[in-house]
Amino acid sequence: MGKLKVAVIGCGSIAKFRHLPEYKANQHVDIVAVCDINEERVKETAEKYGAKPYTNYEDLLKEVHVDIVSVCTPNYLHAPISIAASNAGAHVLCEKPMATSYEEAKAMIVAAKDNGKKLMIAHNQRFVASHKKARQLIESGELGKILSFRTAFGHGGPERWSIDGKDSWFFEKEKAFVGAMGDLGVHKTDLLRYILGEEFVEVGAFVENNAKDFSSIDDNAVCILKSESGIVGTLAASWGYKKEDNSTIIYGEKGVMRLEDDPTFSMIVQYATGEIAKYELGKIQSNDEGGQNTSHVINQFVESVLEDKMPPVPGEEGMKSLQVILAALQSSETKQIVRVLD
Numbered sequence: 381m382g383k384l385k386v387a388v389i390g391c392g393s394i395a396k397f398r399h400l401p402e403y404k405a406n407q408h409v410d411i412v413a414v415c416d417i418n419e420e421r422v423k424e425t426a427e428k429y430g431a432k433p434y435t436n437y438e439d440l441l442k443e444v445h446v447d448i449v450s451v452c453t454p455n456y457l458h459a460p461i462s463i464a465a466s467n468a469g470a471h472v473l474c475e476k477p478m479a480t481s482y483e484e485a486k487a488m489i490v491a492a493k494d495n496g497k498k499l500m501i502a503h504n505q506r507f508v509a510s511h512k513k514a515r516q517l518i519e520s521g522e523l524g525k526i527l528s529f530r531t532a533f534g535h536g537g538p539e540r541w542s543i544d545g546k547d548s549w550f551f552e553k554e555k556a557f558v559g560a561m562g563d564l565g566v567h568k569t570d571l572l573r574y575i576l577g578e579e580f581v582e583v584g585a586f587v588e589n590n591a592k593d594f595s596s597i598d599d600n601a602v603c604i605l606k607s608e609s610g611i612v613g614t615l616a617a618s619w620g621y622k623k624e625d626n627s628t629i630i631y632g633e634k635g636v637m638r639l640e641d642d643p644t645f646s647m648i649v650q651y652a653t654g655e656i657a658k659y660e661l662g663k664i665q666s667n668d669e670g671g672q673n674t675s676h677v678i679n680q681f682v683e684s685v686l687e688d689k690m691p692p693v694p695g696e697e698g699m700k701s702l703q704v705i706l707a708a709l710q711s712s713e714t715k716q717i718v719r720v721l722d
């Protein structure tokens with residue numbers, strides 16, 4: 381079998397640091413086309429990867445047959461581009477947050493299904509070694525019944541990350557739809573659903589804009605969440621933390637599990653017996669390292685296509701994580717505890 385043909389749509393930071401170098405390093409694929417509305421950027425990217433440049437994704441999908449499309453654009457374009465790519469017969473790897481509404485997310489899943497193609501959402505936190513180990517230990521009953529958690533993802537904001545800096549779409553409500561909650565909060569809702577193996581049923585939230593005065597999109601949020609078995613905890617997502625926090629603590633009947641909370645040990649379990657287990661599982665990957673420390677997202681998606689198996693984070697999972705965010709936004713607006721839609 382020949383190599384799978386890949387197109388990357390959106391040539392900003394996540395494409396540059398993750399999708400493009402990780403496809404390039406994968407021996408089963410060829411990057412054949414790239415697209416960005418920024419002409420200079422797409423030209424430069426196309427030259428670097430030996431791909432054909434496009435400034436309009438519809439033209440790309442019409443003119444080149446590709447097996448895989450990565451959607452690395454601003455959030456409001458995730459659904460239209462993913463649906464067009466599925467309809468053009470491609471398997472789709474779409475960045476998070478999956479979409480801007482439940483209806484869009486559902487339509488993405490239907491489009492992939494109707495075309496017999498795969499859809500994966502790039503929730504990379506699931507592939508971090510400490511997070512995988514945490515899920516295993518919790519599933520095996522090591523911590524006993526889980527009672528509570530505390531999770532946070534915060535940093536200084538996307539002006540230091542986005543290829544367009546302070547002028548980025550991240551700060552435009554019509555393009556981003558949601559700020560720190562959609563950017564960082566969705567990573568942690570997805571991670572907790574994965575680690576706990578449970579769905580969230582109720583959410584209360586303050587989703588505020590108090591960190592950046594040059595933008596009016598939400599940038600600092602704190603939520604309380606309740607799971608189906610009654611686990612309660614807090615989730616914070618912020619673009620206002622001057623030092624990054626990307627950590628999770630799980631409180632169980634038999635002990636406390638600290639994830640990415642210590643500079644050396646990515647997982648520490650403090651047992652009720654007094655025993656402490658420290659795990660050195662490697663540091664949580666940082667997107668700036670691109671290529672040196674794989675996110676696993678691209679390789680796992682390619683493998684699922686090659687072996688015709690379910691991708692590790694299918695559209696349905698991305699949608700469930702998005703629904704928690706949608707409930708948090710509704711809670712913040714209505715000042716009510718909101719039930720997460722089934």
Ligand SMILES: NC(=O)c1ccc[n+]([C@@H]2O[C@H](COP(=O)([O-])OP(=O)(O)OC[C@H]3O[C@@H](n4cnc5c(N)ncnc54)[C@H](O)[C@@H]3O)[C@@H](O)[C@H]2O)c1
Nearest residue numbers: 390391392393394415416417418452453455475476542543
């Ligand atoms: N998984 C992760 O850890 C992670 C990290 C960062 C960003 N992301 C997600 O990746 C997506 C892209 O974010 P980013 O950080 O790369 O943003 P970015 O601002 O660095 O890049 C976005 C790019 O999309 C291009 N673009 C805009 N409209 C387009 C269109 N119609 N067609 C083609 N290209 C278009 C822009 O010109 C820009 O080059 C977002 O959804 C974001 O939430 C995920």
